[in-house]
Amino acid sequence: MTDFLFSSGWGAFTIMLFFQIPFLIVFIRIVYKKAFVNAEPSGTHPKKYSRLEAAWIATTIVLFILINVISINYMPPISTAKAALIEDIREVDVTAQSWSYDISERTYESGTTVRFVAKSIDTVHGFAVYHPDGRVLFTMMLVPGLEEPTSLTYTFTDPGKYTVRCSEYCGMIHHAMRDQLTVTPKG
């Protein structure tokens, strides 16, 4: 469940709906009732407002903290730190230039942990890797002139062709800036 929520776009969409739907139901219901059904002032006791306010804010803060704490394991800095403990990491250098990539190695065996170390030598580029099923696995922002290149560690598990696209607008051929990585079955 948490893999779906924090490692996929539709998971993000689900998290978004989780907060939006209750808000919409409550907000529209109250506005409709007090505008079109019964506009008379409510005789709600002031203490009830205070309790509702406290409950609402507390619930909001708790949910916010919960969602973000659960996501910690999926944050790339954390996964990169964990990957540093793995002995067999394949380091792949990427250089982006309008409008192509120079990737030192494009084929990996399933189960390989790859550290992409990427830089741009002209303008801002992106390095977005798409799973064969079309979803975004991760994206990296490459700003030219950085002392330390952008890096990210990822373990490829599914064999197939992974499309690389530039995710930062970089000029008139931005849409054609792409490449491909290949993951082969293990063994």
Next chain:
Amino acid sequence: MSTATAIIDRTPFFGRMFNVDESTGLSDINAWPALIIMTSFVWLAIAALLGVLMPVIQFFDLNTSYFYTDITLHGAAMAFPFGFQLMVGISLHRSGGCMGRKATGPLVALFYICMNVGALLLTLAVLNGLKITYTIMYPLPITGVETGQWSMGTLILGFTGIAMVLASMIFFYPIKVIRMMFYEQKHEDLVLSERTIKDPGMLGMVMSVLILLVLGTPLMICVLALLMSLYGIVPPEAVTWASEPVVFQFVFYIFAHNLMEAMAIMVISAVYATLPLYLADGTRKLYSDKLANLALWILLVTSVTSFFHHFYTMFPALPSALGYHGNIMSWGTGVGAAFSIFTVLATIWKHGIKPEPGLIIILAGFILYILDGVGAMTAANLAISYQIHGTVWVGGHAMAVLMAMSMMWMGVLYHHYPVITGRKLNRELGLRFAKYYFIGAAGLFYSFMAGGALGMPRRFAEWEGSWNVVGFSFFVFGVILTYSFYLYISNMIQSKEISA
């Protein structure tokens, strides 16, 4: 007749909508705001058509450069000469009428000239080949010259326009508002509804202009340094401290992100000011001014450093500590929004409301604002950002927050329109506008979010496969939204004299 009124009178079609009623003796708070608002609607008409054109360019497989031209012009026009300028016009009228200060003078004129002439110069540069989107994407403007995508002359023209637009937003408007709040002479005959900066409706305004001035000044310094180098006044080597890409990116987003937050704080304070005027029991009071102010303070403090979320995917160039900080602050703005939601709902529940179009438009815009805010917070989670950044989810968020704010401002303008022009608007048209705007904007919002979930990249001139289905959805809801603008404008054209 003032300069502003004369320009309005001479403007075909749009001038009819914003003729100022000079018999009220309120020209000093009506004329220039009316001109500014009118001009924003001219830009809206252009930008709306450009927006609908984007999917059409894709469907008919037209030259990709048309798409990049369109996306640059649409974004720039919607955000600045429409959205920001609409806010300026209404807020100048509001602060004038609440504080009894004149919304006239050299600063207002300078704002108007720099915003609109600057936008025109940028438009000319884009039509001449400068395709950099409304976020400039530095150092793309420079590398574009080096790779032969556009000429140096075009770049200088565009950058000059950008500098003028920024000067209007960072200096002229904020300084004018600060002067109005704290220094200028009060005229009792201009006071429509007395307020102080302790009122939530005014506090947000002060916060917003200070954000613009303080966080925008470093960007202005860098832009002016670059401009001087482009004009040959100083050698390029002398401004490497400004021209270094990571420097420019950071000063740009420190301002650009907080520009949006400032506009949001400004419009939320306008909601706080306008909602009480439509309460069914006539008390004209929010549930709690203290709670409303607290919400604004939380929004202010959390938003200032939440801009790090623009740089998550630069790790480790952006240290992870700053990434975590940006994550916490971004979700912290949601706590401020939660206080706002409670204040608005408690006010409505306690006092009841009159379902007048102005208020309904404001509340519908508020709903959009919260829906978008949730989408934005989701994208600002460090883990999720790595799947969402660079997709249309983010582009859709930028659009949705502007649509939400614009809707709230259009509701506030609906409320102020009779005072400015002496004419009343049609109730049914107003409610119909609210309905179609909401459907169009919400539909666009969810289309963009779904596109982002699918991995559809933003600013991408060749849609593939299922992206075209999403693109068709953009087109349909874009047309509905454009129809709503037509309803709003029609309402103003058909407006009748109050005395009639």
